[in-house]
Amino acid sequence: MTTLSTSPIEPLPKTGRRRTSSGALGRFAMAVPWLLPAVVLIAAVVLYPAGLMIYNAFRKFSKYGFEQGAAGWSNFHLALTFPGVPMGRIIVNTIVWVVVVVAVTLLISLGLAQFLNKTFRGRKIVRLAIVIPWAASVVMTSSIFLNGLDPNYGLIARMMRALGLLGPTTALTDNPDTAFWVAVVVAIFVSLPFTTYTLLAGLQTVPKDVLEAAHVDGASRGQTYRQIVLPILRPAVAVAALINIINVFNSLPILQILNPTAGYNTGLTTTPLVFLYKTTLGPGVSSALSVLNFAFCLVIIVIYLLLVRPTKEV
Amino acid sequence: MTTDISDTPAAGPLTLTEPAPGGSRSTGPDRAPNRIGIVIGSIVIVAVFVAPYLLMLLGSLKTQQEITSIPPPFGLPSGPHFENYVNVWSSQVAPFNGLVATVVISVGATVLVLLVATPAAYYLARFRFPGRLAFLFLVLITQMLQPTVLAIGLFKEFLTWTGHMSWVALILVNGAFNLAFAIWIMQAFFASVPKEVDEAAVVDGAGRFQVLFKISLPLVWPGVVTAMVFVFVNSWNEYAAASVMVQDNKLQPLTVSLPKFFGFYSQDWQYVFTVATVAIVPVVVLFSFVEKRLIGGLTAGAVK
Numbered sequence: 001m002t003t004l005s006t007s008p009i010e011p012l013p014k015t016g017r018r019r020t021s022s023g024a025l026g027r028f029a030m031a032v033p034w035l036l037p038a039v040v041l042i043a044a045v046v047l048y049p050a051g052l053m054i055y056n057a058f059r060k061f062s063k064y065g066f067e068q069g070a071a072g073w074s075n076f077h078l079a080l081t082f083p084g085v086p087m088g089r090i091i092v093n094t095i096v097w098v099v100v101v102v103a104v105t106l107l108i109s110l111g112l113a114q115f116l117n118k119t120f121r122g123r124k125i126v127r128l129a130i131v132i133p134w135a136a137s138v139v140m141t142s143s144i145f146l147n148g149l150d151p152n153y154g155l156i157a158r159m160m161r162a163l164g165l166l167g168p169t170t171a172l173t174d175n176p177d178t179a180f181w182v183a184v185v186v187a188i189f190v191s192l193p194f195t196t197y198t199l200l201a202g203l204q205t206v207p208k209d210v211l212e213a214a215h216v217d218g219a220s221r222g223q224t225y226r227q228i229v230l231p232i233l234r235p236a237v238a239v240a241a242l243i244n245i246i247n248v249f250n251s252l253p254i255l256q257i258l259n260p261t262a263g264y265n266t267g268l269t270t271t272p273l274v275f276l277y278k279t280t281l282g283p284g285v286s287s288a289l290s291v292l293n294f295a296f297c298l299v300i301i302v303i304y305l306l307l308v309r310p311t312k313e314v
Numbered sequence: 315m316t317t318d319i320s321d322t323p324a325a326g327p328l329t330l331t332e333p334a335p336g337g338s339r340s341t342g343p344d345r346a347p348n349r350i351g352i353v354i355g356s357i358v359i360v361a362v363f364v365a366p367y368l369l370m371l372l373g374s375l376k377t378q379q380e381i382t383s384i385p386p387p388f389g390l391p392s393g394p395h396f397e398n399y400v401n402v403w404s405s406q407v408a409p410f411n412g413l414v415a416t417v418v419i420s421v422g423a424t425v426l427v428l429l430v431a432t433p434a435a436y437y438l439a440r441f442r443f444p445g446r447l448a449f450l451f452l453v454l455i456t457q458m459l460q461p462t463v464l465a466i467g468l469f470k471e472f473l474t475w476t477g478h479m480s481w482v483a484l485i486l487v488n489g490a491f492n493l494a495f496a497i498w499i500m501q502a503f504f505a506s507v508p509k510e511v512d513e514a515a516v517v518d519g520a521g522r523f524q525v526l527f528k529i530s531l532p533l534v535w536p537g538v539v540t541a542m543v544f545v546f547v548n549s550w551n552e553y554a555a556a557s558v559m560v561q562d563n564k565l566q567p568l569t570v571s572l573p574k575f576f577g578f579y580s581q582d583w584q585y586v587f588t589v590a591t592v593a594i595v596p597v598v599v600l601f602s603f604v605e606k607r608l609i610g611g612l613t614a615g616a617v618k
Binding site: 024025027028030031033034035037038039041042044045046048049050051052053056065112115118120122125126127128129130131132133134135136137138139140141143144145146147148152153154155156158189192197198201246247250251252253256257260271274275278283286287290293294297 | 352355356359360363364366367369370373381382383384385386388426429430431433434436437438441442443444445446449452453455456458459460462463464465466467468469470471473486487489490491493497547550551553554557558568569572573576583586587590593594597598600601602605608609
């Protein structure tokens with residue numbers, strides 16, 4: 001212990017083996033002041049509210065939010081069967097939302113990353129353009145689209161009408177069903193930057209000489225891409241897909257802003273429903289739906305991992 | 315020494331590298347890229363990604379009459395109405411309070427993350443110790459969660475933090491949920507500095523904290539700046555937690571206060587666009603400085 005505190009800079013990876021157990025304890029004690037603030041912050045603001053939410057899911061609350069004892073599974077039951085909530089439709093929406101947004105985002109991003117991986121004049125500008133929706137607030141971006149699609153003074157709506165894509169008085173965002181698909185497009189738009197960057201980083205790990213060898217051997221571009229580039233890109237695609245599934249599943253402002261129809265409607269996914277429940281049914285039921293929501297997201301991730309097996313050896 | 319490291323191209327792990335301009339263009343599989351295709355592709359991509367924000371920028375320079383005319387004119391605004399950027403503050407949109415809240419919360423969260431993540435990242439990069447894996451796992455969990463997932467729990471936890479205390483609560487929330495990224499990226503940068511640099515300083519009698527602040531930090535500043543910008547931009551744009559945790563309308567950040575005006579004052583779209591421009595442009599500029607280095611921290615957790 002004493003030797004440790006006077007010479008704390010022993011290169012640890014190599015010497016770890018010859019330390020005694022009290023040495024291990026000492027090394028643990030020395031790490032504490034450096035890591036404790038982070039542990040405390042995570043415990044207080046991530047783990048504690050998670051526990052609190054699970055606890056509240058099983059508690060009964062009065063109309064004014066006062067706790068009134070145990071609730072058993074009644075909050076969960078109410079969350080799934082509350083009258084007026086098109087629950088089946090909302091669950092289908094959620095699956096469609098995650099699958100379509102993530103899949104289309106990945107496909108477009110593969111193309112964008114391939115394009116950006118070339119060397120050309122102005123590449124930097126293209127990259128900076130792509131980064132904008134990433135840095136810009138999703139709330140603000142969604143607001144711009146809400147205005148653009150306004151049937152009266154929206155410029156995007158006028159352009160679509162000029163192209164014959166939109167009826168003269170159709171208000172895409174006023175109808176929950178069409179608003180949902182507008183939100184899908186905007187969600188893809190804001191997911192592209194991160195995904196493209198992740199895939200671009202993956203593309204840069206593809207060794208140049210391997211590509212050249214394939215070229216010399218007479219492989220076509222398509223063959224090279226499918227048989228060399230895509231397998232190397234697999235981990236990057238897996239990471240991008242996983243992070244996108246989590247982000248898209250939990251996406252709130254896009255759906256809230258682009259589907260302004262009040263109350264329970266057929267344009268919702270489960271995440272905005274949690275926030276609707278919070279205002280209408282209180283913390284118990286909304287906590288229960290949050291817990292179910294989280295489990296739902298985990299199920300989607302597990303299905304993705306089983307279907308795609310991103311870690312499988314090629 | 316200090317200047318050396320920051321100038322090396324491999325300043326940090328997993329950054330996007332810019333190929334040397336004018337490098338060999340016509341060899342191997344990248345042979346003869348179709349010039350016209352590239353030009354057209356670039357134009358289309360830039361147009362698609364910039365268009366919505368151009369709409370916003372132009373909208374912020376229009377008069378109320380122009381922005382609510384039916385059908386909307388395709389043309390440019392009649393002489394840019396920069397006065398919108400002055401008048402917006404006294405308009406019904408009144409973005410001043412929201413902007414103050416947004417700035418205070420993002421600066422607070424950034425400082426908090428810097429204080430909490432720096433020592434943790436440094437220690438992780440330099441030492442092996444019992445509990446290291448457990449700590450990494452804890453960090454990974456926070457990376458996989460977001461304020462949206464726990465919003466109802468956070469709402470209950472901080473229910474009694476009213477008034478300006480709700481800002482403190484949001485600083486803690488934004489700090490905690492951005493901690494993982496900051497720790498991943500900074501520890502990768504610390505690990506890229508040779509240990510011998512530190513050890514020499516310790517031999518010379520410097521304490522560990524002294525070494526961190528005087529020797530290591532100056533060497534890894536690109537990593538620190540990347541982490542700070544990322545935390546700042548994320549906190550600036552955070553919506554879900556803020557929407558449930560700040561009850562007082564006057565204290566809500568811009569992301570929460572602005573959308574409320576769509577219904578009530580929808581005639582004032584030019585001001586909504588002015589506020590959106592103020593909310594978007596500074597962070598896009600900040601982001602563009604660090605974009606290349608972001609990927610390392612965002613995917614590190616998932617890869618490790």
